[in-house]
Amino acid sequence: MAQTANILGPARNRVDGRAKVTGAAKYSVEFTPPKCAYAWPVESNIAKGKIAAVDAKEAQAAPGVLAIISHLNAPKPKEPAAKKERNSGHGIRNEERLPFGDDEVHYAGQYVALVVAQTIEQARYAAGLVRVTFTPEEPLLTMKAAEDKAKKPETNHDEHVQLKKGDVDATLTDSGLTKIEQTYITPTETHNPIEMSGTIAAWDGDKLTLWDATQFVKGVQSIVSRAWNLPTENVRVICPFVGGAFGCKGAVWPHVLAASMAAKAAGVPVKFHVRRQDMFTSTGHRTPTEQTIALAATRDGKLRAMRHVTNTLTSTVGEFTESCGARSTGVMYDSPAIRVEETVFPVNVSTPTFMRAPGECPGTYALECAMDELAVALKMDPVQLRLANHADNHPIKNVPFSAKHLRECYQVGAEKFGWAKRNAQPRSMRDGGLLVGWGMATKTYPAHKMNAAAKVILRADGSATVQCATHDLGTGAYTAFTQISSEQLGIPFEKVTFELGKSDFPFGPVAGGSNSTATVGTALHEVAGLLHNALAQLAVKDSKSPLYNEKADDITMVEPGRIGLKNAHAKSDSYIDILRRAGRDSIEVQSELKEPEENKKQSFQSFGADFVEVKIDPLLPRVQVTRVVSVINCGRVVTFKPARNQIIGGVNMGIGMALMEATEYDPQTGLPVIRNLADYHVVTNADAPVIDVTFVGEPDFAFNPIGCRGIGEIGITGAAAAVANAVYHATGKRVRDLPITPDKLLDIA
Amino acid sequence: MNPFSYTRAVDPQQATSVIGSNASAKILAGGTNLIDLMKMGVERPTQLVDINRLPLTQIEELPNGGGVRIGGLARNSDVAEHPLIVQRYPVLSQALLAGASPQLRNLATTGGNLLQRTRCYYFYDPAFPQCNKRQPGSGCGALNGFNRIHAILGQSEQCIATNPSDMNVALAALDAVVQVQGAKGARSIPIGDFHRLPGDTPNIDTNLQADELITAVDLPAIPFATRSHYLKIRDRASYAFALVSVAAVLDLQNGKINGARIALGGVAHKPWRAQKAEAALQGQTADEKTFRAAAEAELAAAKGYKHNSFKIELAKRAIVRALSTAAAMA
Numbered sequence A: 001m002a003q004t005a006n007i008l009g010p011a012r013n014r015v016d017g018r019a020k021v022t023g024a025a026k027y028s029v030e031f032t033p034p035k036c037a038y039a040w041p042v043e044s045n046i047a048k049g050k051i052a053a054v055d056a057k058e059a060q061a062a063p064g065v066l067a068i069i070s071h072l073n074a075p076k077p078k079e080p081a082a083k084k085e086r087n088s089g090h091g092i093r094n095e096e097r098l099p100f101g102d103d104e105v106h107y108a109g110q111y112v113a114l115v116v117a118q119t120i121e122q123a124r125y126a127a128g129l130v131r132v133t134f135t136p137e138e139p140l141l142t143m144k145a146a147e148d149k150a151k152k153p154e155t156n157h158d159e160h161v162q163l164k165k166g167d168v169d170a171t172l173t174d175s176g177l178t179k180i181e182q183t184y185i186t187p188t189e190t191h192n193p194i195e196m197s198g199t200i201a202a203w204d205g206d207k208l209t210l211w212d213a214t215q216f217v218k219g220v221q222s223i224v225s226r227a228w229n230l231p232t233e234n235v236r237v238i239c240p241f242v243g244g245a246f247g248c249k250g251a252v253w254p255h256v257l258a259a260s261m262a263a264k265a266a267g268v269p270v271k272f273h274v275r276r277q278d279m280f281t282s283t284g285h286r287t288p289t290e291q292t293i294a295l296a297a298t299r300d301g302k303l304r305a306m307r308h309v310t311n312t313l314t315s316t317v318g319e320f321t322e323s324c325g326a327r328s329t330g331v332m333y334d335s336p337a338i339r340v341e342e343t344v345f346p347v348n349v350s351t352p353t354f355m356r357a358p359g360e361c362p363g364t365y366a367l368e369c370a371m372d373e374l375a376v377a378l379k380m381d382p383v384q385l386r387l388a389n390h391a392d393n394h395p396i397k398n399v400p401f402s403a404k405h406l407r408e409c410y411q412v413g414a415e416k417f418g419w420a421k422r423n424a425q426p427r428s429m430r431d432g433g434l435l436v437g438w439g440m441a442t443k444t445y446p447a448h449k450m451n452a453a454a455k456v457i458l459r460a461d462g463s464a465t466v467q468c469a470t471h472d473l474g475t476g477a478y479t480a481f482t483q484i485s486s487e488q489l490g491i492p493f494e495k496v497t498f499e500l501g502k503s504d505f506p507f508g509p510v511a512g513g514s515n516s517t518a519t520v521g522t523a524l525h526e527v528a529g530l531l532h533n534a535l536a537q538l539a540v541k542d543s544k545s546p547l548y549n550e551k552a553d554d555i556t557m558v559e560p561g562r563i564g565l566k567n568a569h570a571k572s573d574s575y576i577d578i579l580r581r582a583g584r585d586s587i588e589v590q591s592e593l594k595e596p597e598e599n600k601k602q603s604f605q606s607f608g609a610d611f612v613e614v615k616i617d618p619l620l621p622r623v624q625v626t627r628v629v630s631v632i633n634c635g636r637v638v639t640f641k642p643a644r645n646q647i648i649g650g651v652n653m654g655i656g657m658a659l660m661e662a663t664e665y666d667p668q669t670g671l672p673v674i675r676n677l678a679d680y681h682v683v684t685n686a687d688a689p690v691i692d693v694t695f696v697g698e699p700d701f702a703f704n705p706i707g708c709r710g711i712g713e714i715g716i717t718g719a720a721a722a723v724a725n726a727v728y729h730a731t732g733k734r735v736r737d738l739p740i741t742p743d744k745l746l747d748i749a
Numbered sequence B: 001m002n003p004f005s006y007t008r009a010v011d012p013q014q015a016t017s018v019i020g021s022n023a024s025a026k027i028l029a030g031g032t033n034l035i036d037l038m039k040m041g042v043e044r045p046t047q048l049v050d051i052n053r054l055p056l057t058q059i060e061e062l063p064n065g066g067g068v069r070i071g072g073l074a075r076n077s078d079v080a081e082h083p084l085i086v087q088r089y090p091v092l093s094q095a096l097l098a099g100a101s102p103q104l105r106n107l108a109t110t111g112g113n114l115l116q117r118t119r120c121y122y123f124y125d126p127a128f129p130q131c132n133k134r135q136p137g138s139g140c141g142a143l144n145g146f147n148r149i150h151a152i153l154g155q156s157e158q159c160i161a162t163n164p165s166d167m168n169v170a171l172a173a174l175d176a177v178v179q180v181q182g183a184k185g186a187r188s189i190p191i192g193d194f195h196r197l198p199g200d201t202p203n204i205d206t207n208l209q210a211d212e213l214i215t216a217v218d219l220p221a222i223p224f225a226t227r228s229h230y231l232k233i234r235d236r237a238s239y240a241f242a243l244v245s246v247a248a249v250l251d252l253q254n255g256k257i258n259g260a261r262i263a264l265g266g267v268a269h270k271p272w273r274a275q276k277a278e279a280a281l282q283g284q285t286a287d288e289k290t291f292r293a294a295a296e297a298e299l300a301a302a303k304g305y306k307h308n309s310f311k312i313e314l315a316k317r318a319i320v321r322a323l324s325t326a327a328a329m330a
């Protein structure tokens, strides 16, 4: 039963919508402090070796040039030598090395010099005049080449990635079971938000202001202040709007520190706007994966063993694990034996990073394709197979999932899609000359909660300003937080102004892992309690208040705009009256930052299901997705419209992953050959089908007082598998290396 | 990007005299290809001659039923929507609409589209040390590199780049004539002689001389061109360059092929006129078997590389489909 009404918040329009469509919304690199100069990078076009010489004479003499930095002369941050100490605060530096730190080249596209000039054109021209010569060495570019250096990390951000439960190997040799084993390959994918990364650095003595396109203002503040060995508060970070990120603005990349170094060298503020082509080498990407999955099940489809072995790449200057198995097979189905292995191969390619659902996204692609192959082997309906293996408990932690409604996702999705009319036989369904395929897959993403604090300023006119150093990546966070603030504080939506994107505000965590709404929402719940208490303190001392002489602790919000006695609601007073009688223009409260309580008795995870239809011309086989039904179980949905947008965007990105996205590299130089939006194909409107989104379930109050679990990433999970499964159903051909471009289907005719 | 001077041409003569006297001057039309390449550091003109104010935007009938003239500055979107083109040369309208995006087509011009340069990664990005087109003698990075979008017909060991245009493919099938004006006068270049195969000089894309301005493109009167079709196969539904494309024009009489004009895109350094296929179709019955035989004849000489061999079969199928579609037209 869909309990939609229970979980859906109001369908608010975006509070920042008007500012965005009119251009009034100012993004980080659109700020221009007085005397601002511009940086342009010079890059390595070899993947490994040493910088032999930097000849900047001609460039130095070019018009407008203020400074040229390289490893020879860059102002060196005085950062702590020990890695542990460098990383003791907040934030992540995916590339461990300092930009211009030495003469080593670790990947093609590495910044080896930076030109600062008065205009961007002058900087670009002069950058072309800097002659850097290299002494190349043989690079490692593939898993095979880096075999000797492969590592098996135990954990990834404190989460175990090598999992073992039951006897997988023995079960996989049991001849009474139905088995499949296949390898699935995904290519490098690049985030490509429309707003490129960029930083403006402005020094004022030993104080530094950074306007930075980031998912983590407090992280940037922490990393940069530690690098320069400055008190944290000496570095201010400003980022009111982000034009998409998908993970590539989560860590601190070389351009951020480089901008601060260049501004120091040039003696003026410096703007370093990363070029689109450098978004393919300098701000991370999703690592390519090679995943081998073995499944064994009884004749009636009960899983007895699952093995998920993943190989991925990382760079030689940063560690990154895309934990595909732990985040898909490790959470999805009820199986007595599970084994997950992850191996990481360091190569001379720039460092990969989080990209929307890191681990879950490629992991669910492989797992959900494997489940489809198992369903075929068992002659079982794919939905039935998944229902037969539904996990009430977390398969590894063995504690119950909280507010899990995955069965309902399958049921509602199948009904809306018309799944019952599916003929299981591949190539059996047609639309004129086109092959029609129906596929489905399960979606999943964990519920993450970090820590945050918030501040409220309530004014006597009944309006409030709420602040937290959180972020809006274009997701609608401004709107969601305005909505939560309004509900929790008891102040009309129109009277709440929510401010974010400044390191001056109380702590907000990285806008990653789909945690922001749950984390900041919890902080807003807490600060609302503080506000109500502060008002109560005023009221109980005010002889004119109906609450005079009551105990402040007995008082709570009884209706929007009023506090009153917990067990005698009629005895109440309004916020405005309390402030006016106290002669106060405003009242201000701020919550404390505390570690979130860990609930070990339950597991918090979102689920969903995608049902996809594709149509394919068998002779000219470009796959067209014609219909998607997506059903999501993610707790409470704070604001319906942006939430629906997130799922639609995620599914479309999954379609892109399935059918067209791939960053290819030149096998000789190690440079990406795909480095612009003409060549890197993401879905266009013509590729994007109608996506029917439904939210089911109940608020997850065991997780947090708002009841929400986050929605930014679950949309992309499973989607590529559902498309790939539909392609199999349409054609009878199983393509196991993404993307499924026309050339891979030529033999289906 | 290098510093350059900017001149706004007041008449065609001035434009040709500037480009005739300064070897590193370039005409600026829509700028959608040139400016991009200047930013990449591939094109390094010292002077730009902006021709956008010149009166070369006409789309009009030539006298005495002689076909249609398209001005060198006519925008791709205007050409695509013009009734003369839509009614008489649907293949050209379809080809233009299959290219780029509406925003780009609003800027892109007929002359600029004819001269747009290859999208070969190794040409487009000077970070790659090898490209004989960009730097003669440096080698071909694509030959042993990532060559999925590269040529299968008419290429050389020096260069396996393709001409990326959709419009040019339709023009090739329509036997268009490029009208140019040089410092010393005007001349006409048949479309088949306009673009070149790479041979040993892949750095030279076309036979246009340094002092010549494209003033117009003439389409001859082809009554049967109403039976024509443009088919583009690409990696996504819109806004992608062709993996393979086909412009097909069929002269059908009582189910027999009286004449066929076929050109292929995405397969060669120039829009590839499929003369072998055309010859194989002459006088035959318009059916799939005939079309397939014609396609086989054309692609017999094709050669693929590590990532693009699929284009050979794809091109054959595209030819069959384009011809079938044209044949089925009312």
Ligand SMILES: Cc1cc2nc3c(=O)[nH]c(=O)nc-3n(C[C@H](O)[C@H](O)[C@H](O)COP(=O)(O)OP(=O)(O)OC[C@H]3O[C@@H](n4cnc5c(N)ncnc54)[C@H](O)[C@@H]3O)c2cc1C
Binding pocket: A677, A678, B026, B027, B028, B029, B030, B031, B032, B033, B034, B035, B036, B051, B072, B073, B098, B099, B100, B101, B104, B107, B108, B109, B110, B111, B112, B113, B114, B115, B116, B164, B165, B166, B167, B212, B213, B214, B215, B239, B240, B241, B242
């Ligand atoms: C993202 C993207 C996607 C694209 N996709 C496609 C596609 O799918 N299919 C397709 O066909 N094209 C595509 N294009 C290319 C587009 O069609 C060309 O960029 C456009 O046609 C060039 O025309 P222009 O007027 O802007 O030329 P410009 O950039 O102004 O000029 C190009 C060249 O022609 C010269 N020139 C221009 N006019 C004259 C003249 N009258 N006489 C002499 N020389 C002249 C210039 O000097 C320059 O060398 C795409 C482009 C982009 C950027």
